[in-house]
Amino acid sequence: MNIEANKAIVRKYIELWSTGNLALADEVLAANFVDHRHPNQALGPESVKQEIKAFRDGFPDACITVEQMIGEGDTVAFRFVLRGTHLGTFAGFPPTGKEDVLTGADFVRIADSKMVELWSIQETLSWAQQLGLKISRDMIDENPHTALQNDLNNNTLDQSTEPSLINHAAIELLRSWREADEYDEEEQKAHGNI
Numbered sequence: 001m002n003i004e005a006n007k008a009i010v011r012k013y014i015e016l017w018s019t020g021n022l023a024l025a026d027e028v029l030a031a032n033f034v035d036h037r038h039p040n041q042a043l044g045p046e047s048v049k050q051e052i053k054a055f056r057d058g059f060p061d062a063c064i065t066v067e068q069m070i071g072e073g074d075t076v077a078f079r080f081v082l083r084g085t086h087l088g089t090f091a092g093f094p095p096t097g098k099e100d101v102l103t104g105a106d107f108v109r110i111a112d113s114k115m116v117e118l119w120s121i122q123e124t125l126s127w128a129q130q131l132g133l134k135i136s137r138d139m140i141d142e143n144p145h146t147a148l149q150n151d152l153n154n155n156t157l158d159q160s161t162e163p164s165l166i167n168h169a170a171i172e173l174l175r176s177w178r179e180a181d182e183y184d185e186e187e188q189k190a191h192g193n194i
Helices: 003-019 023-028 045-058 124-131 137-141 148-153 163-190
Strands: 029-035 063-072 075-085 099-111 114-122
Touching: 003 023, 003 045, 003 063, 003 075, 003 099, 003 114, 023 029, 023 045, 029 045, 099 124
Parallel strands: 029 114
Antiparallel strands: 063 075, 075 099, 099 114
């Protein structure tokens, strides 16, 4: 299959998310489709349909804009901006009525004219904050520093890492930033700059 045909398949996948037309899932996703973002999700289009339905319930006007799309061999990669008004409960967050924006990049492998694998990188912390997640010093202070910070810094956490461990590592990273900011402030004071 040529690269332009592969890109057309990915564009239909983007249309699936932008419109909620679930019939497109069967058209573009292989029976053994794997979304590496969600390693515990069942293979194939049915679990993706459930995910899209829940997403569209929360963001019925969501639309994806592709900023760049490239292809090579059996892989298509694209950068996107997703915008939608938070009008329904999503991931346990009550509706805010505000437009939320998610940016990211996806890598898709295609075989036999169907998507078989998806890897995605998304700005989920910002997205969660737009949904209403509040990160406080108390959250950071309640989670003692562990070696997960080193794992996060060394990129050894991957899609198979338990989400709670990734969240814990993110809190550790936030703590280290706070500690660095406090150290910088003390240094500034010591040198008479503050």
